[in-house]
Amino acid sequence: MQLKSATRTELISPFYVMAVLNRAKQLQAQGRDIIHLEIGEPDFPTSDSIIQAGIRQLKSGQIKYTPAAGLPELRQQIAEFYWQRYQVRINPQRIFITPGASGALLLALSASLNPGDELLLADPGYPCNSNFAHLLAVKPKLIPVTTSSAYQLTAQAIQAAWTAQSKGVLIASPSNPTGTIISSEQLTACINTTQALNGVFFSDEIYHGLSYGEDCVSALQISDDVFVINSFSKYFGMTGWRIGWLIVPEAAIEAVEKLTQNIFIATATNSQYAALAAFLPETLAELELRRSELQTRRDYLYNALIELGFDIPIKPNGAFYIYANASRFTDDSMQFALDLLEQQGVAITPGKDFGQYKAEQHLRFAYTTSIARMSDAIQRIHTFIKQG
Amino acid sequence: MQLKSATRTELISPFYVMAVLNRAKQLQAQGRDIIHLEIGEPDFPTSDSIIQAGIRQLKSGQIKYTPAAGLPELRQQIAEFYWQRYQVRINPQRIFITPGASGALLLALSASLNPGDELLLADPGYPCNSNFAHLLAVKPKLIPVTTSSAYQLTAQAIQAAWTAQSKGVLIASPSNPTGTIISSEQLTACINTTQALNGVFFSDEIYHGLSYGEDCVSALQISDDVFVINSFSKYFGMTGWRIGWLIVPEAAIEAVEKLTQNIFIATATNSQYAALAAFLPETLAELELRRSELQTRRDYLYNALIELGFDIPIKPNGAFYIYANASRFTDDSMQFALDLLEQQGVAITPGKDFGQYKAEQHLRFAYTTSIARMSDAIQRIHTFIKQG
Secondary structure, three states: OOOOOOOHHHHOOOOOHHHHHHHHHHHHHOOOOOEEOOOOOOOOOOOHHHHHHHHHHHHOOOOOOOOOOOOHHHHHHHHHHHHHHHOOOOOHHHEEEEOHHHHHHHHHHHHHOOOOOEEEEEEOOOHHHHHHHHHOOOEEEEEEOOHHHOOOOOHHHHHHHOOOOEEEEEEEOOOOOOOOOOOHHHHHHHHHHHHHOOOEEEEEOOOOOOEOOOOOOOHHHOOOOOEEEEEOOOOOOOHHHOOEEEEOOHHHHHHHHHHHHHHOOOOOHHHHHHHHHHHOHHHHHHHHHHHHHHHHHHHHHHHHHHHHOOEOOOOOOEOOEEEEEOOOOOOOHHHHHHHHHHHHOEEOEEHHHHOOOOHHHEEEEEOOOOHHHHHHHHHHHHHHHHHO | OOOOOOHHHHHOOOOOHHHHHHHHHHHHHOOOOOEEOOOOOOOOOOOHHHHHHHHHHHHOOOOOOOOOOOOHHHHHHHHHHHHHHHOOOOOHHHEEEEOHHHHHHHHHHHHHOOOOOEEEEEEOOOHHHHHHHHHOOOEEEEEEOOHHHOOOOOHHHHHHHOOOOEEEEEEEOOOOOOOOOOOHHHHHHHHHHHHHOOOEEEEEOOOOOOEOOOOOOOHHHOOOOOEEEEEOOOOOOOHHHOOEEEEOOHHHHHHHHHHHHHHOOOOOHHHHHHHHHHHOHHHHHHHHHHHHHHHHHHHHHHHHHHHHOOEOOOOOOEOOEEEEEOOOOOOOHHHHHHHHHHHHOEEOEEHHHHOOOOHHHEEEEEOOOOHHHHHHHHHHHHHHHHHO
């Protein structure tokens, strides 16, 4: 029997960082000390109040399906959170609890885009966003973005790239890998332009809350007719719980409800009950302390990388990533990453994982580990560069 | 702004039982006592050993992403389970942990079918299977099945329905809604025929383990080149944990690995650690007791429905459903279900939720509640029928 894979599996690129990770594992198994600056997951444990809420629910023994769209009380709390944080009123019926932001993105795209439609995205950007498009036979259209627009799409770029096949625009702010935040004016112009073109606007806000001295604007502050993807993974520190949410336009509620029932049945029950504790004042206080720690780490790593000779034209004010131009040292950032790992035991992510535009010149550093460890890493990178 | 939903959302039917459920909720809010025979989730709590394993993991605070394909030790345990239960050796690399069987099905179909391809399925059958096809612009081709083949596809039916666009066949055994089990011979013939036609074979085995006096054969006992969808939800009683698995042919490992990374990142960590306890001898002993309880319930409900005048040509030996022909009482089973709920407070699922073939004559009863409650329900149905 000849098993032929579906075409989409050829369009979906692997994570190049997996090659780095697999080699890192081998080296660790040999006893080498590897410093991980490639991981998109901070080293903090889940807040204790969230853990305790999860344990209380497990003790009940009743880990049954929740309604497909999620626990009503969690949808209500998210609505209240939007009022407190963004001063927008969201009908809880527009809020769907999903298995991570991944689930939210799948729902949003499948509710609104047909095979053959084009989805406009920034390059560099998070690779899974393009790959979800491929899953649905939607065509990702990568638009190179530069420091001139804070590595974000602009109304002009959207207008210029738009064709008869274009049907959607996705913006992620703060951006992975660049950590940059789109301004309120730029986001407003992007949404207005997309809607004037009769396109659907998707706002990936999963790093909201993780910003340092610059506010993140939600697309919901600008329009109700947008899809907003968010998550408990990043700011709320619940990566492994696999829980996120999607906010949809009123007109999409019925379609998204049907899709949710069919695609997921529901999100993990225990994660939903645990997430109820994410909005407690004591949890939010702890999360704010962590944000402050991340800001300190950001400042440390940013300064250290600049000192080593990396070019970082915009100080990233969000997420936990620094996207550095390494063209002073290499024109093959994948090889640079592999060599750095091999010689010095520091793992970073090659630009290739985030698109094609100047990918070979760039590297992503995550400040998801302690300053002590990052300081060791900087010493090692220094040695590596000197020898290189 | 005019928001146009994607075409697939028009192809995906809602769950008709939701109309029953919503009305049931209203009636309950008015103080009515509703007996639920529509729910595909037994009333047992999760086994305590599984709960305790979940709690231990939560106490660690380290609820981080697992590898995309799942915890290596869980994949290993599933491989061992296949050896013990089916005497087949499975390379753990072929086993992917997924967010429920839903996730497994999405991975399997997206790894192997292209837009426009046809997927052959039994009618009646589980509606989400067709709807996952619609999600990917794959065309579900529903093949009417009758008691003559235990409501399962046959090699002849596959051969007869096959066209140049046909690319896959999905069989679910034990079947939802019919509870019937495909024989080893019939399954072998279906797999051989599909493979001879160069098609991909998908085996939905999520009700395996829940069978009464008749063995369930795994497609893996017949061929390594099949996709097997399974779940911790049903036999292992872990519905709300949202954890299942997919076993893929060797040749598909790489494609499925890429898809898993991109679509899910990973399955909920705590559910994976908890599932490690599902294979403990004490857990399996408890699950066997529950199976025996379900068998007793099956016998009770089967006999009672026959006595009331429902036609059930094959005694269902699997899952926890009875698919009864109600043509003696109605030619509109949806209305029957709504009227029964309104007048007597018993909730059941209309045939319409499982396809088109003779759907108006059929109803699904789930024996997921106690015999005491079912006995009340039978009294009420008796009264309803007499008055009708």
